[in-house]
Amino acid sequence: MGNTVYSINGPVVTVQNATDFSMLEMVYVGHERLLGEVISISKTKTVIQVYESTTGIKVGDPVFGTNEPISALLGPGLVRNIFDGIERPLKTIQAAQGIYIPTGSDVKPLDEDSTWEVTPTVHVGSLVHFGDIYATIPETASILHRLMIPQGIQGTVTWIAPKGTYKLKDIILKVKDEKNQVHDLGLTQKWPIKTPRPVKQRLPISIPLVSGQRVIDTLFPIAKGGTAAVPGGFGTGKTMMQHQFAKWCDADLIVYVGCGERGNEMTQVLEEFSELIDPRTNKPLLERTVLIANTSNMPVAAREASIYTGVAIAEYYRDMGYHVAVMADSTSRWAEALREISGRLEEMPAEEGFPAYLPSRISQFYERAGYVQTLSNQEGSVTIIGAVSPQGADFSEPVTQNTKRFVRSFWALDKQLAYMRHYAAINWNLSYSEYINDLTKWYDQTVxxxxxxxxxxxxxxxxxxxxxxxxxxxxxxxxxxxxxxxxxxxxxxxxxxxxxxxxxxxxxxxxxxxxxxxxxxxxxxxxxxxxxxxxxxxxxxxxxxxxxxxxxxxxxxxxxxxxxxxxxxxxxxxxxxxxxxx
The missing domain is CATH 1.10.1140.10 (Bovine Mitochondrial F1-atpase; Atp Synthase Beta Chain; Chain D, domain 3)
Structure with a gap:
C-alpha cells in the first residue's frame, strides 16, 4: 500500500508513517495529482504544502513522490508568456480549458510544438562544462536565447545537430563524460526554484539601473544587481510605480511577479506591455518581459512558489549575460501566505503572528540579487525591486522593517503625496539609497x-x-x-x-x-x-x-x-x- 492522505487543513496535508519522502521534495496529492511540496518530516508524519486548491481531497487519497525538488522548466518560450505561480502557462490553459484553472491541470510550461531557429556555437571535440553556451536561438527581437550546459554534465561534444529549426524535445547535442556515458541535450533544462544558480564570481556594484524617473535616478538611485523596497499604504501607487519602472528602466529583461495582487492589475500589465513600444528596439515591451501572475483569488500557498519561480527565471537569463530586473508585487502578500501556513502548522508565532523565520526568508530572496561574472565568463545581473504593503501604511510592521534590513534602496511612498496627485509619491524625507558611493565614479565619468x-x-x-x-x-x-x-x-x-x-x-x-x-x-x-x-x-x-x-x-x-x-x-x-x- 502506498502513501495516503491522513489529514487536510486548507493547503496543508499530512501523511502518516511515510519513510520515502525527502525535505522539499515535489509530490502529487490525490487522484487529480495536485502539486505539493514536503515542508516538514518527523518520525510519525510528513507535512505537505499544496500549491493548488485542496477542495475535494479526501482522507485516504494517494500521495505520489517524485524524488526531485520543485523545479522550473527553462528554455525558449518564457519571454512574452504569462504563467501562474507554479509555471503553468495561463494563455494555453485558457485556450484549452477556459478562463478558470482546473485543479491538477497538467499543461506543459513551454509549448513543445513550437519550432525555434537553433545555431550551435560549439564543435565536435569541444570540452564543455556546466554553464557553457552551446547554441543560440532568437527568442524575440530583443532577446537572443543562449542554451547552456545543465548542471552535472561535463565532457566532450561527440555530435552536434546542424543549424536549423527544432522543437523543444529535439536532441541537438551529445556530450560524453569521463565515464563514457553519453548525455543528450535539447532546448530545455530544469532548475530547482529555491536553489540559487551558481556563478563564477560576484562583482562589485558600480553601474546604476537608469529608469528615467527623476526622483529615483537623481535622489535615490538603484544599481544593477541591487535591491530596493517600495513600501506604501493602499492607493499610494506601488503597482503604478513598478509598472513605470518596468517600462523604462534599462534592464535587458523584466520578470514581473504579481504575488497576491488583484487580477485587474495583472490584466493592465498585460495590455500595457503589449501596446507599449520599447524605445530601444521599437518592438512591444512584452518582447522582453516574463509575467508571473498569482492573483489574490489563487491558492495562497502558491504565492511563495511564484516569488521563487520568478527569481529562478531571472537567474537563468542572467547566466546568459543579461541584466534582469525582478518586480515583486507584493512581498507582503507572500509574507501573509507564510503566516497562514505557519498558523495551520501550529508553529509558535512571532511578531504580529508572522513566523519566526520571516526575516531569513526575506533575506534569502533579496540575497539572490547581484552583479556577477557567469560560468561562461559573461557579466550579468539580477536587480530585485519588491513592493511592500504595510497595513494602515505603518512602516513599523514586521515585513517592512525586516525588508529594510536587507535592501539598500528604500523608496517610501506617501499617502498625502498620492492624494495630492504627486507621482511618483516617494517621500524624500523618509527614503534613502546606499548606492551613491558605489555609483559616484559612473556618474562622474558618464554624465x-x-x-x-x-x-x-x-x-x-x-x-x-x-x-x-x-x-x-x-x-x-x-x-x-x-x-x-x-x-x-x-x-x-x-x-x-x-x-x-x-x-x-x-x-x-x-x-x-x-x-x-x-x-x-x-x-x-x-x-x-x-x-x-x-x-x-x-x-x-x-x-x-x-x-x-x-x-x-x-x-x-x-x-x-x-x-x-x-x-x-x-x-x-x-x-x-x-x-x-x-
Missing amino acids: SPRFLTNRREIMSILAEENKLLEIVKLIGSDVLPDDQKLVIEIGKVIRLGYLQQNAFHKDDTFVPLEKQLKMMDVILYLNKRAKVFIESGKSFNLLFETGIFDQVIKMKYDVPNNQIEMLDAYQDKIDEIIQAIK
Whole structure:
C-alpha cells in the first residue's frame, strides 16, 4: 500500500508513517495529482504544502513522490508568456480549458510544438562544462536565447545537430563524460526554484539601473544587481510605480511577479506591455518581459512558489549575460501566505503572528540579487525591486522593517503625496539609497561630476524646506524673512518641477540623465541668482511676481527630450528677468 492522505487543513496535508519522502521534495496529492511540496518530516508524519486548491481531497487519497525538488522548466518560450505561480502557462490553459484553472491541470510550461531557429556555437571535440553556451536561438527581437550546459554534465561534444529549426524535445547535442556515458541535450533544462544558480564570481556594484524617473535616478538611485523596497499604504501607487519602472528602466529583461495582487492589475500589465513600444528596439515591451501572475483569488500557498519561480527565471537569463530586473508585487502578500501556513502548522508565532523565520526568508530572496561574472565568463545581473504593503501604511510592521534590513534602496511612498496627485509619491524625507558611493565614479565619468554635486544641493534645500514648513504651519509664511521664503519657493520648484513626473506626458514619462542634469542646473541657477538679488536688499516679492518660478516648474513639459539644448536658454531668461526688476 502506498502513501495516503491522513489529514487536510486548507493547503496543508499530512501523511502518516511515510519513510520515502525527502525535505522539499515535489509530490502529487490525490487522484487529480495536485502539486505539493514536503515542508516538514518527523518520525510519525510528513507535512505537505499544496500549491493548488485542496477542495475535494479526501482522507485516504494517494500521495505520489517524485524524488526531485520543485523545479522550473527553462528554455525558449518564457519571454512574452504569462504563467501562474507554479509555471503553468495561463494563455494555453485558457485556450484549452477556459478562463478558470482546473485543479491538477497538467499543461506543459513551454509549448513543445513550437519550432525555434537553433545555431550551435560549439564543435565536435569541444570540452564543455556546466554553464557553457552551446547554441543560440532568437527568442524575440530583443532577446537572443543562449542554451547552456545543465548542471552535472561535463565532457566532450561527440555530435552536434546542424543549424536549423527544432522543437523543444529535439536532441541537438551529445556530450560524453569521463565515464563514457553519453548525455543528450535539447532546448530545455530544469532548475530547482529555491536553489540559487551558481556563478563564477560576484562583482562589485558600480553601474546604476537608469529608469528615467527623476526622483529615483537623481535622489535615490538603484544599481544593477541591487535591491530596493517600495513600501506604501493602499492607493499610494506601488503597482503604478513598478509598472513605470518596468517600462523604462534599462534592464535587458523584466520578470514581473504579481504575488497576491488583484487580477485587474495583472490584466493592465498585460495590455500595457503589449501596446507599449520599447524605445530601444521599437518592438512591444512584452518582447522582453516574463509575467508571473498569482492573483489574490489563487491558492495562497502558491504565492511563495511564484516569488521563487520568478527569481529562478531571472537567474537563468542572467547566466546568459543579461541584466534582469525582478518586480515583486507584493512581498507582503507572500509574507501573509507564510503566516497562514505557519498558523495551520501550529508553529509558535512571532511578531504580529508572522513566523519566526520571516526575516531569513526575506533575506534569502533579496540575497539572490547581484552583479556577477557567469560560468561562461559573461557579466550579468539580477536587480530585485519588491513592493511592500504595510497595513494602515505603518512602516513599523514586521515585513517592512525586516525588508529594510536587507535592501539598500528604500523608496517610501506617501499617502498625502498620492492624494495630492504627486507621482511618483516617494517621500524624500523618509527614503534613502546606499548606492551613491558605489555609483559616484559612473556618474562622474558618464554624465558629469556636477550631477551628484547638484543632487547634494537639492537634498539640502529639501531638508531645509521641510524644517521651515513646520514653522509655517504654526505661524504662517508672511513672517518669514526673504531668504527663508526663497528656500520654500525653490523647494516648491524642486517638488513640482523636478520630483513630480507625469507618466502620461510624452516627454515627462521618461527623462534621460542629461536632461535631468540640465534641469537641476536651471533650478540651482535660479536659486543662486535669487539669493544674490535678496542680498542686494531687494524684496523677494518683486522676484516672485515675475512668474519666473512657475516658468521653471513648466520646463519639464516645455523642453522635448530630443531638444535638451533648449534648457541652456533658461539661465539667460532668469538673468533678463532679474535685471529688468527695478
